[in-house]
Amino acid sequence: MNIPWEKTVFPEGCQLDSLVTCTICKEPFSAPVVSSICHHSYCSFCIRNSLSTKNSCPVCNVELLESQIVKVPVLEEITRWYTFNSSRLYALVKKLENPDPKDSTGDNAQPKDDEIKELVEVKFASELGPRKTSPSDDSLISPSSNSKYFYIPRKLTEQPDTKKQKPKRSRKTISGFITKKSTTSVPKKEIENQVVVISDNESVNENFSDGVVEISDYGSTSEYFGKKKEYHDVDGGGLKDDEKDKKIETLDEEKHDSLIVNNNDESNLLINSSNKKNSLQNFLKKTPSVLPSSSSVLSTTRDNSSSDDPGSKKLPKLNFSMLSVPKIKEKFKKYNIPTPTHNGNSKHHLAAYYNQYLVLWNSNLDSNYPISKAQISARLREWERIQNLDQHNQRLRQDFGEGNSTNNQQRKEYNRTGSRNWMNKYKDEFNELVRRAKESKARSKAGEVE
Amino acid sequence: MPARSTAQRRLLKEYQELSRDPPEGIIAGPANEDNLFVWDCLLEGPPGTSYENGVFSAVLTFPKDYPLSPPSLKFDPPILHPNIYADGNVCISILHPPGEDPNQYERAEERWSPVQSVEKILLSVVSMLAEPNVESGANIDACKLWRDDRKKFEEIVRNDVKKSLGL
Incomplete structure (x- = not known):
């Protein structure tokens, strides 16, 4: 929860x-x-x-x-709505509980006991790091709770701004879902509203998405807020909103052409335009409320995009017992899968690697907001790294042996410091061992020669 | 801090939940910040049993593909119980992956699935302490004692309790 x-x-x-x-x-x-x-x-x-x-x-x-x-x-949309708005709802409920005449400034001056507790909890959560880099995840801690719980002066001064802009945007988001009128042109507008919301989110995504961010650590809160700030800037830019409003108007006037124009516009914002066929926008376009002529135009463009990029289809499962390693590598090339960095030749590893990619890829196709291929690759690398870490640990454990007290001591030390520190600490001794081993090998060889 | 795997994220989540809303008589958390895959647990002996008032320490070890595979739980030091091996390892259905059932004792729905959690495991273990399952015992000597000589069994357990309290 x-x-x-x-x-x-x-x-x-x-x-x-x-x-x-x-x-x-x-x-x-x-x-x-x-x-x-x-x-x-x-x-x-x-x-x-x-x-x-x-x-x-x-x-x-x-x-x-x-x-x-x-x-x-629709469940994805509901989840996103909730993750975007839950902290604000919570703040509202809290305000209902203890109505404070001095508004939020009073709150900040003297936080109540349970708020201090929450402060610790939220801080704990952020220190340990949010997990995925999608805007919905980061919004778990909303702007309002940031300013309330973290006491960051810069944020506080910005607060009036964010407050002004935030409701504006969310009202639009909601209107995309709940506007209901009986005329035929209105469903269209609904869709266009939806388009704005999606492209908005995608542009936010772009800020988070360049693979590096994906796997970078969220250790320090300041770094985390740096990203949050980026999100605000993109989110709340007044200019952008105006532009989009204009776009909606033009889109409403010219019908068929506008959809294509919009598609082009959106592809600029999207990281991976091939995945857009899975977005909610297209999901809605498939419904009968869309004009038949425009849907036919759409279907052709959609077909084109999918034939351009064969990678937007689901990947099949492979029977690895029937495949040799070179054959598997051929398949990797065919499906355009990034080549594994470690243990490239073990069939077992290749199979596990492919299956992990398959799960990442196919599950991404189920999302209304798919991540880019670079992000998938980054997650795959991360998975690979942990697999190798695991193997490394196992080997280390075997080398240590079981039940020996001095070995236990070493293992504990290893567990505490992590492999890298351990390597650093014992590097000299290790090198000394290697040197001695080489020496004795050379000596025995020399002995053989004699 | 390294990036986190699926398993690490889920373990962190469970740790947060456990520390926010801990069940009675159960304390659990990672033994150190760097390694989330080994947890130290403290379990209170269920009241009304011979384990009452005892505080038993156990170690949870998670696999790298958690929650697909279950963790293992080991009492350290070992305690006398029909379902705990002499070396302290706990034998309980929730810790067994489905599909692997040598004794055919356990129903599939009682066994491990990714939707289970650390909290459910530890609650099951506490209720196992209260009600041993002698049908599928792990420690045969403990089973025999429990069935044939309950008094001696309880005496040994009470000694374990005293030891656990450092008396």
Whole structure:
């Protein structure tokens, strides 16, 4: 659970909180899917990963195949809405609990006991780092809670600005979903509104997305806020909003052409334009409310984009027992998979590597907001790194042996300091050992020659 | 700080939840900040049993592909219980991956699945302390004692309790 609703006057909040939480990763859904057999929902990545080890539903244990899961775009939208707005809702509920005449400044001057507790909790959460780099995740700690809990003077001075802009944007977001009128032109406008929201988010994504950020650490809070700030700037730029409003108007006037223009515009913002066919925008376009003529134009453009990029299809499972290592490498080339950096020749590793890529790739296709290929590659590298770390640790453990007290001591030391520190510390002794080994080898060779 | 894997993120999440809202008689957390895959746990003996008032320490070890595979739990020092091996390792259905059931004792839904959690494991272990499952015992000597000579069994357990309190 992300927000402690149960401690407020509105404990029902935690029901929604748990409804949008994946039971496997215990985090808000990302690219949620539902089992068509038992109707349990998971993140696409979580369930695909789980099904790769055992073909059954983790909750009810009924037999389940990967082909039997279906994506649920509306659940993703609900989850995103909640992760974007939950902290603000929480702040509102808190305000209802203790109405404070001096407004937020009074709050900041003398935080109450339970707020101090929360401050510690939120701080703890941010110190340990948010996990994924998608805007929805980072918004778990909203701008309002930042200024409230972290006492950052710069943020506080900016607060009036963010307050002014934030509602404006969110109103638009909501209107994209709930505007309902009976005329035929209105669904179209709904879609265009939606377009703005999506491209907005994508442009935010771009800030977070360049692979490096993806795997970089969030250790220090200051670094984390640096990123938050970026997000604000993109988010709240008044100019941009105006531009978009204009865009909506023009889009409403010219109908067919505008959709194509918009597609082009969007591809500038999107990192990976090939994935846009999975966005909610297109999901909505498939509905009958769209004019038939424009949908035919759309379908051709969509076909073109998919034929341009064969990589926007789901990857198949491979039978590795039937494939030799060179054949596997051929497949890697065919599917345009980044080549593994370590242990490139072990079939076992190649198979695990491919399967991990498959899970990452296929689950990304289930998202309304797919990440770029560079990000997938970065996650794959990260997975690979941890696999190798694991192997390294195992080897180390074997070398140490079991049950020996001095070895236990060493192992403890290793566990405490981590492999790199351990290597640094014992580097000289290690080099000395190597030198001696080389010496004795040379001596024995010399002996043989004589 | 290195980037985090799926397993590490989930472990952090569980640690946060456990420290925010800890169940009664259970304390658990990573033994050190650098390695999230080894947790130290303190379990209180369930009241109304011979384990009452004891505080038992155990070590949870998580696999790298957690939560796909279950962790293992080891009491350190070992305690006498029908479902705990002599070396302290706990034998309980929630810690066994489904599909691997040598004794056919356990129903599939009782076993490990990624939707289980550390909290559920530790709660199950506490209830296991209260109600041993002699049908599928791990420590045969403990099973025999429990069945045939309950008084001696309880005496040994009370000694364990005293030891656990450092008396």
